[in-house]
Amino acid sequence: MLLDFYLLDVSYEVVSQEPHIIIWGVSRDGKRVLLRDKRFRPYFYAILREKASAEAVARKIISLSERSSPLIKVEPVEKKFYGKPVNALKITTVIPEYVRKYREKVKEIPEVVEVVEADIRFSLRYILDHHLRPCGWHRAEVEARGRNPSYKVEEEYEVKGEINPLEDWSTPELRIMAFDIEVYNETGTPKPERDPVIIIGVLTSNGVFKQFLADGFNDKNAIIEFTRFVQTYDPDIIVGYNSNRFDWQYLLERASVLGLKLDVGRKKDSPPSTSTYGHVSIAGRLNVDLYDFAEEIPEVKIKSLDVVADYLGVMKRESRVLIDYVDFPKYWNDPSKRGLLLKYNEDDVRSTMGLADKFLPFAMQLSYITRLPLDQVGAASVGYRLEWFLMHEALLNNELIPNREEKEAETYKGAVVLTPLKGIHENIAVLDFTSMYPNIMIKYNVGPDTIEKPDGCSIASHYIAPEVGHCFRREPPGFFKNVLSMLLSLRKLLRSEMKKYPPTSMEYRLLDERQKAVKILANATYGYMGWLGARWYCRECAEAVTAWGRTIITAVINRAREMGLKVIYGDTDSLFVENDPVKVRSLVEYVERELGFEIKIDKVYERVFFTEAKKRYAGLLTDGRIDIVGFEAVRGDWTELAKEVQENITSILLKEKNVDKAVEYVKTVIANLMQNKIPVEKLIIWKTLTKKIEEYDVESPHVSAARKLEKKGLKIDVGDKVGFVIVKGAGKISERAEPFNLAKDPRLIDVNYYIEHQVVPAALRILEYFGITENDLRKITSTAGRKSLFDYLGKH
Structure with a gap:
């Protein structure tokens, strides 16, 4: 059937x-x-030396066979490796775990050059070989x-014949369940062997909300009831926020302490387990940690659930209950306050489901395109996502998949970044190349399988990269050229299909999410070649692409200047020019006709302000939005207050053209700080630990704060972001750095530190270009006779 x-x-x-x-x-x-x-069996390949006898090597390999997992077939196959035909053997065994064992033994055979595809997991190998989506x-x-x-x-069914993907874009009605746990602890870091799970909140996609509560400090029944609910509701997808790193790990360890089985999967007696990319795997269900997708929003510095949900319009922070985890005990122990803690958990669960509505459509399309199952595609890096897509394309092209190997980091020259014309500029168009680097790779056939040694290079048969001299075959089309051509064509097709449907339709939304997934993969390809973890790593390829990129954008800059079009700034694949419609149109035609690349107007600034520094500007877009690049507003080691100050100063300068008003605004912020009117949340400084705490020689503020967190029982690891505030008192700044959750009273804050090291420097980063000094920000001046922006710099 x-x-x-x-x-x-x-x-x-x-x-x-x-x-x-x-x-x-x-x-x-x-x-x-x-x-x-x-029917499916695990296998891998051995690439043989050019003149080796495949039959003789096959006999040697067969002699390695073990009874517990015999080698059932060793056969010669015609394959390509980096585009060139190779002499290879396909080696098939029975038990998947034995592949790696045999790999090590086959490597020792002298006639074997390399063993490949032995590190592909059995279930994902099946997906690739059967072209499943x-x-x-x-x-x-x-x-x-x-x-x-x-x-x-x-x-249950047994597969007897072929499995074929269908061109059907519909989605069945999937059951989704969001969950979140709260843990009681009085020392800082909760420990499963001691601290109970006091609340487990769940919300289903059909609107059922439930909470499973501990009986005082006895959480055994809460975990049993939660497990029973999961089995009864039987979700296809379970979503959480930071659930891979905390909720599931804690529940598993706590259940073990209590002598329980966390039997939440579709296979009996098969508890969740941590898998390849750090994701938690649940048999028959897709466990998706939405935090993985929130990590990819660069505009959001603090990745807490409440902040991300607020940013994405899921739930406003001011309309929800916020309680710090260190305060859970006093809310749990006080019957009059417990309701607030329950509401806090409910707000977390509803926010999680709201984020699922935002992230899952894209995640599902990314899964469909890359062939990585949904529970893995979020946890995997962009490089790994692209790599799974490339692996399937390699299979279709009869290419053997290279191994992932340890490599030394190598640097190379990057893109062109012009020194900007300092000052205020009005009516500026930003011209942006469409997928510049992918199109360079296509045009010049760049890839690890097309690169050749310079001594065999000729203009007639090769593309030679400017400056660096790397040489690429013109024909036949390489692996990366074929893949990128297909991706870019697919994206054009998807965007064309979108026009057939209204933007509010399900079809339009699905197509939009799919074209976004395709765009991300295409744009990641250049960076992938220079990523040390890549199977198809090729530093020379990445270096050649940037060299061609520099040549192309330089040619466009020169052409624009020849046409009398003022070039304000240029960065990698974009140019800022005066918005002269006739000249801009002519420049676009030149790029497309003479250079063979597509370029378009990405945005237009009514007014934009540049310092003399590269990658640092602020502009007013035609729709009224403020765009800030390169100032503290987008850097991670400055406070939210510094970001707010710069955004508001920029808005006043660009919209109202009034420098004095911007200065008065800064003075108001300083006054509010001195009166303890600024919330502590806006004063948190975030820094990442780049090594273990004990390895730091200098006691910097974030290290000092991390030590204080450890004394409270929290575990702090390399890569963790530490949030701290500077409080009043004697001693060095580092000694007065307190973890933000231990210093909530604004009256404890050293306001002078924030004025001297946050507000004034952040403000001056912009205002100093208008002749404003630190003294100007401190002294009280009359608001009469305000100067305009152009009185300071002159109109450009």
Whole structure:
């Protein structure tokens, strides 16, 4: 029989010394189903020396066979490696775990040059080989096997024939559950062996909200009831916020302490486990940590759930309950306050579900495109996401997949960044190349399989990168050229399809999320080649792309100047020029006709202000928004107050053209600080620990704050961001750095420090270009006779 199913996840298990692929899905009639494929076997490849006898090497490999997982086939195959034909053997065994063991033994055979594809996980190997698409529909030839009590599915099938992806963009009605836990602790860092889970909140996609509460400090029943609820509701997707790193880990350890099994999956007696990218895997369900997607929003410095939910319009911070975790005990222990703690948990759960509405559509399309299951695609880096896409394309091109190897970091010259014309400029157009680096790679056939040694290089048969001299074959098209051409064509097709539907339709939204996923993959390809962790790492390729990029943008700058078009600034793949429509149109035509690249007007500034520094400017867009680049407003080691001050100063200067008013605004902020009217949250300084606390020789403020957190029982690791404030008192600044959650009273704050080191320097970064000094910010001046912006700098 033929079965249509929507693919959720693929896993495997070994049954009686036989590997079984387990496919979890949803059928057309909404049943949760399991497909079992007993036919697939693990394999890898050995690349042989040019004149080696494949038959002789095959016999040597067969002699390595072990009874516990015999080598069932060693066969010669015709493959390419970096675009060139190679002599290779495909080596197949039975038990997936034995692949790595055999790999090490095969490596020792003298005729073997390299062993590849031995590090691809068995279940993902199946996805690649069968061209499956997570979060997509498929059709399989199967036989029904009824229900198996070991699995929480409505039907089990055995795969007997082909599985084929379908061109069906619909999504079944999936069951989604958001959850969040609160833990009681009085010392700082909660410890599962001691501290109970006092609240577990859940919210389902059909609107059911429940909370499972500890009985005082006895949380055993709360965890049992939570587990029972998960099994009863039977979600396809479970979402949390920082749940991979905290909620699941804590629940697992706490359940173990209490002698419980956290049996929340669709396979009996199979608790959640941490997998490859640090994500928690739950059998038959997709566990998605939304924090992974919040990490990719550079505009949000503090990644707490309440801040991200506020930024994305899910729930306003001022309209929700906010309680610091160190205060949980006093709310839990006081019956009159416990309701607030319960509301805090509810707000967290509802915010989590709201973020799921924002992030999941994109995540599902990213999963569909890359073929990484939904629970892994968020946890994986952009490089790994792209790599899985490349691995499938390599399979289609009969290319062997290179190993990931340890490499030394190598630097190379980057993009062109012009020194900007200092001052105020009006009516400025920003011209932006469309996918400049991917298009360079396509035009010049750049890739690790097309690069050749300079001694065999000729203009007739090769593209030679300017400045660096790296040489790339003109023909045939390389692996990366083919992949990028396909991605860019697919994005154009998707954007064209979008025009057929109204923006409010489901079809439009799905197409939009898919084209965004495709764009991210295409734009990541250049950076991927220069990433040390990449399988297809090629420093020379990345260096050549930036060299061509510099040549192209320099040519455009020169052309613009020849046309009499004033160039204000240039950075990598964009130019800021005066917005003369006729000349701009002519420049665009030149780029497209003579250089063969696409360039367009990305945005227009009514007014933009440049310092003499590169990558530092602020502008007023035609829609009234303020755009700030390169000042403290977007740097991570300055306070929210510094960011706010710069944004407001910029707004006053660019919208009202009034320098004196900007100065008066700064004085008002200083006055509010001195009167303790500024919330402590706006005064937090965030810094990342780049090494272990004990390895720091100098006691900087964030290290001092981290030590204080450790004394309270919190575990602080390398890579953690430490938030601190500077409080009043004697001694060095570092000695007065307090963790922000331990210093909540504004009256404790050293306001002079914030005036001297945050507000005034942040303000002067902009105002000094208008002749304002530190003294001007301190002295009281009359607001009469205010000067305009152009009285200071003159109109440009």
